Amino acid sequence: MNIKENNFSKVCTEMLEVFKYIPDEEFNKIESDFIETIYQEHDMYYNFKFDETKQLEEQNFLPETYDMLAYVYKTYLSNEQEKEAFNGMLFKDLSNQSEIKTEAEIEEKSIVLEENESFFKKIINFIKRTLKTK
């Protein structure tokens, strides 16, 4: 999935909307140079309407916006352990989705993440649940 120049500006418009809604503790961690670049590159004629009745993941974003959200998460919002766990969850390639799905790997990660924030427990539980249902 290559990001095209014209799509990049649309992604930037969607990201600007995201910036309006994310909580302060996340917004304040994002480098201002990055935010300004997103603003400079955004497509002012692309009309994206953020639906306030929906959660962030339910918004009708372009696929590349999720890549950008992942970039923001990895670059600005996560600590080393969270980053590692996130990398572990990522599909290395969309056509090969089984790469990280071994019980041993997940158990190993869960030890690292044991004392981490609650949402990481959710991640592990989620992956476990997913595997059990297969």
Added chain:
Amino acid sequence: MGIQANDKISKLIIKKYGEFSADTMKRYFLEEFFVGSRARKIDEQDYEAILEQIEKLASAQNLNLEDVDYLGFGQRFSCIGVGDAVIKIGNTTEKVYENPYRIAPVYKQDLKKYERFDQGTDLGLYVSQRAKTEKVPENLTQEMYNLVRDAGGLWLDIKEENLGFVDGKMDFKSIYPNQTDVNESANIDFPEYNGNLFVIDYEDMLFLTPELKQKMLNGEAPNVNYVPRELLKGDYTNDKIYFESFIKKSSKLLKYEMNYQREKGDLTAASKCFSELLKNERQIIQQRYTQEQRYRYGRNTSDIKSPYSIKEIAIQIAQKTNIKAIDRIAEFVRSKIQERRERKSADDKALVTETIDEFKSTTLTVEEIEVGEFEQEKANNNVGRDSKQNLQSTSSIDLEDPFTTR
């Protein structure tokens, strides 16, 4: 049932009283006509004054009372249309500062006066050129904003409904030959404006001149929008004063200013607007969400978590992307940030060069310095009328060009 905007007043009177006559018109004005959003009624004396002007304007245009329109009411004025003229009745204002982009009144008359401030605001009647306010395209508000900014001013109350087209101006001089002191000149050499689009509001447009700043500091300009004294006193540019006093406090103004600066090519100024706008919009959204949650669930502010957290949806994000895509986007973003930094640094360098060039052009040559010294001698000897001015200009020769001397 109140009066509807853009209706013929005669039609409404017939609907209410069954006939249109001098008596029913008077009844209608006293019972139904109100002034501004505070819905104040007018009294008989006010009515007589309004009627006199309606008749004067109608007869000058060969119209009769049946042709008079009710144009609606705003926060400050209720308006009546008489052919190409408009009569505005509302809070009395000080003199209106003239500029080529605004339709200023041509006639002013005081109506009801209150003895005490808490009884109400004094009423005034104003006559001006009527403009067609219907169907003004949205993009023209930005165009008008840009025009005013280019002329060194700021249009504060940006609204489509505050704009109107004027095709052919009415000759008011024959109707009001002695009316001269309604407005005040802004003392600005405005660029020529031949457009037919105008702002119809008498207030909320500011052109800061040194004279006006001084008046504001002296408290002699009560009708002008408030600007903090420290900004007026300091050595600030108008752009800085406009930004700090008005633009950054209004999301609407920030949007217009951001577009204006973008069009002008000043990306730094546009970015500044964007940052403030984002800050304002974030604040509004976050406050609204917190209030909603507090109202719905009675939660404490500290318990309320935003449903729009990126961290909270890391799992879902991970499922919709992959390492290669993130790497690609990271590379792309980094290159864009780098590009932006380089462009910004080039702009900064250009600005420094421009400033130095400007400085060089005002710095005197050796010959001029010698002349300056001669002038200084002349000044010391009290010879020559302009010697003081020359002395002042030679004072800048101590400064050095930091780039050539390094």
